[in-house]
Amino acid sequence: MCGIVGYIGPKPVVPVILEGLRRLEYRGYDSAGIAVGGSRGLELRRAPGKLRKLEEVLHERPVEGTYGIGHTRWATHGRPTEENAHPHRDCTGRIVVVHNGIVENYLALKQELIAEGHKFITETDTEIIAHLIEQEMASAAQTGKNMVLEESVRRAVRRLTGAFALVVICADEPNKIVAARFGPPAVIGLGEGEYFVASDVPGILHHTRNLYFLADGDMAVLTPEGVRLTDFEGNHIERPVQRILWDPIQAEKGGYKHFMLKEIFEQPRAIRDTTLGRISLDTGKVFLSEMKLTEEDFRRATRIHIAACGTSWHAATAGKFMIERLARLPVEVDYASEYRYRDPIADPNALGLLITQSGETADTLAAQREMIAKGSRTIAICNVVGAMITREAHGVIYTHAGPEIGVASTKAFTAQLVALFLFAVHLAQSRGTISADESRALLEELTLLPGKVEEVLRTIDGPCEQLARTYSTASDFLFLGRGIHYPIALEGALKLKEISYIHAEGYPAGEMKHGPNALIDEKLPVVVLATQDRSNRDSRLRYEKTLSNIQEVTARSGKVIAVAVREDEEIPHVADHVLYVPQAPELLLPVLDVIPLQLLAYHIAVRRGCDVDQPRNLAKSVTVE
Numbered sequence: 001m002c003g004i005v006g007y008i009g010p011k012p013v014v015p016v017i018l019e020g021l022r023r024l025e026y027r028g029y030d031s032a033g034i035a036v037g038g039s040r041g042l043e044l045r046r047a048p049g050k051l052r053k054l055e056e057v058l059h060e061r062p063v064e065g066t067y068g069i070g071h072t073r074w075a076t077h078g079r080p081t082e083e084n085a086h087p088h089r090d091c092t093g094r095i096v097v098v099h100n101g102i103v104e105n106y107l108a109l110k111q112e113l114i115a116e117g118h119k120f121i122t123e124t125d126t127e128i129i130a131h132l133i134e135q136e137m138a139s140a141a142q143t144g145k146n147m148v149l150e151e152s153v154r155r156a157v158r159r160l161t162g163a164f165a166l167v168v169i170c171a172d173e174p175n176k177i178v179a180a181r182f183g184p185p186a187v188i189g190l191g192e193g194e195y196f197v198a199s200d201v202p203g204i205l206h207h208t209r210n211l212y213f214l215a216d217g218d219m220a221v222l223t224p225e226g227v228r229l230t231d232f233e234g235n236h237i238e239r240p241v242q243r244i245l246w247d248p249i250q251a252e253k254g255g256y257k258h259f260m261l262k263e264i265f266e267q268p269r270a271i272r273d274t275t276l277g278r279i280s281l282d283t284g285k286v287f288l289s290e291m292k293l294t295e296e297d298f299r300r301a302t303r304i305h306i307a308a309c310g311t312s313w314h315a316a317t318a319g320k321f322m323i324e325r326l327a328r329l330p331v332e333v334d335y336a337s338e339y340r341y342r343d344p345i346a347d348p349n350a351l352g353l354l355i356t357q358s359g360e361t362a363d364t365l366a367a368q369r370e371m372i373a374k375g376s377r378t379i380a381i382c383n384v385v386g387a388m389i390t391r392e393a394h395g396v397i398y399t400h401a402g403p404e405i406g407v408a409s410t411k412a413f414t415a416q417l418v419a420l421f422l423f424a425v426h427l428a429q430s431r432g433t434i435s436a437d438e439s440r441a442l443l444e445e446l447t448l449l450p451g452k453v454e455e456v457l458r459t460i461d462g463p464c465e466q467l468a469r470t471y472s473t474a475s476d477f478l479f480l481g482r483g484i485h486y487p488i489a490l491e492g493a494l495k496l497k498e499i500s501y502i503h504a505e506g507y508p509a510g511e512m513k514h515g516p517n518a519l520i521d522e523k524l525p526v527v528v529l530a531t532q533d534r535s536n537r538d539s540r541l542r543y544e545k546t547l548s549n550i551q552e553v554t555a556r557s558g559k560v561i562a563v564a565v566r567e568d569e570e571i572p573h574v575a576d577h578v579l580y581v582p583q584a585p586e587l588l589l590p591v592l593d594v595i596p597l598q599l600l601a602y603h604i605a606v607r608r609g610c611d612v613d614q615p616r617n618l619a620k621s622v623t624v625e
């Protein structure tokens with residue numbers, strides 16, 4: 001959360017920074033600001049609200065220069081006002097800072113700095129960083145030291161606790177940008193005579209594909225001559241230059257009205273790419289090449305702990321069904337934000353699994369560290385190559401969904417389900433709980449999945465738009481499912497509430513009669529996941545019970561929107577509306593179930609005039625706890 005872009009080079013600085021911020025706006029959009037250094041010293045412009053407000057301010061009061069930094073904010077400390085918008089300054093206005101993260105000891109530092117005579121004008125934690133640097137620069141100046149800004153930033157960051165990616169410029173040392181990272185991500189872009197810093201790759205990918213990914217404790221100094229990397233002690237360090245292969249166009253809307261819609265329609269490709277090169281239909285084997293764990297490690301494991309947040313937690317909960325069913329290993333699923341506060345029982349025989357699109361969610365990273373501290377090996381299912389969580393994991397399964405820009409996760413979710421399925425089959429093979437024939441049959445079904453998703457997208461978009469016309473004014477929604485379909489009901493409810501602001505709840509269908517039935521009346525739309533795998537006895541049983549639950553809803557005048565397989569003969573008689581998907585094995589049905597729910601949420605949000613890609617109060621990567 002919060003997007004940062006910095007640039008030093010021959011191009012006009014403001015357009016480079018604004019363009020980068022626009023591509024990073026998914027990280028936060030409560031306010032935006034820019035600081036540029038040039039012949040008139042440092043000039044700042046800031047505005048509350050989205051980036052376009054800042055653009056209006058810049059139109060009225062332009063700035064120009066040879067280097068600069070910009071920020072788009074997701075508010076943590078302090079309301080989203082102009083005053084609290086980044087960049088922030090010290091008392092002299094000569095030191096300017098943008099920051100992503102939280103300074104946990106800011107109150108103690110603020111009191112100390114106030115006692116030294118510093119004056120604060122904002123409610124933010126970031127402002128103390130500018131004053132700390134000012135304080136350090138003042139004492140360094142007294143000793144006549146060289147590299148004053150760099151050294152002062154280094155001393156200042158050593159005093160901070162919490163998480164930060166910060167970028168600093170100073171009027172006294174023009175044409176220099178200093179960046180430091182501890183926690184939230186920061187990448188450095190290496191161009192021809194021009195250098196960039198950003199919170200994430202899409203912010204600078206249009207200018208260069210050659211990047212350094214800063215690690216925790218790294219600092220970078222950018223000048224027109226190049227980039228120097230050090231640690232927080234000032235020791236020179238080397239980081240490999242990584243070349244980013246994905247196409248910047250992947251991070252564009254490509255003719256769709258919203259990123260979310262484009263990403264929903266990209267799901268067949270995301271699933272194909274996540275499967276590609278990982279299965280052999282001849283042997284029925286799954287190959288997970290980034291896995292540093294051996295088959296023996298998998299045989300020895302006595303249980304699996306999964307930790308994740310939000311949509312990734314829903315994938316985790318569906319993954320529990322896959323792993324327990326196929327590999328016969330008990331699985332516990334935790335909200336990552338809760339995991340380390342319950343003193344979990346983890347040990348070297350427990351495998352830790354972290355599921356995260358961004359790979360930088362602070363809670364998930366904290367859960368991973370807790371697992372590792374207790375002796376567990378960890379595996380990350382992640383969509384971002386080289387993200388923090390992947391670096392600390394013993395094994396990685398990348399979901400190849402491509403960049404996900406819409407704040408509401410869609411293609412990353414279905415790619416996570418596929419990665420979990422591959423992992424479950426792999427684990428089951430290692431543990432000998434499924435035969436080669438069973439495994440081959442499952443993998444063959446997996447290869448059919450992208451085509452089935454294409455079919456759903458082709459046939460269901462229109463009906464979902466129609467339903468949105470009828471139900472977009474509802475004030476509440478219920479989503480019901482049983483077994484592996486229950487987490488998908490939760491996901492349907494989350495999608496609807498986050499982008500349309502309609503109150504929605506996901507519930508296990510069988511639990512309705514234990515309380516929530518009291519909510520049902522003729523105004524309540526109830527979305528029921530009633531797909532089934534007819535070849536599977538458990539699936540048929542679950543389906544029959546779900547059918548009874550639908551009757552219970554209609555008997556109380558609730559409006560049922562059912563998701564069912566195309567061949568279903570009973571659902572059309574009991575539900576008010578049916579959204580059809582093709583047949584698939586029970587463990588793969590969730591991938592098909594969720595697509596109508598994504599489209600329904602999307603069309604309802606559009607009809608309600610909501611900001612689909614950037615819903616209020618949210619941000620894409622949650623790098624604070």
Ligand code: F6R
Nearest residue numbers: 310311312356357358361408409
């Ligand atoms: C909802 C959504 C969030 C994320 C959650 C975890 O649409 O996107 O609930 O799933 O913030 O993020 P990652 O997967 O990046 O750890």
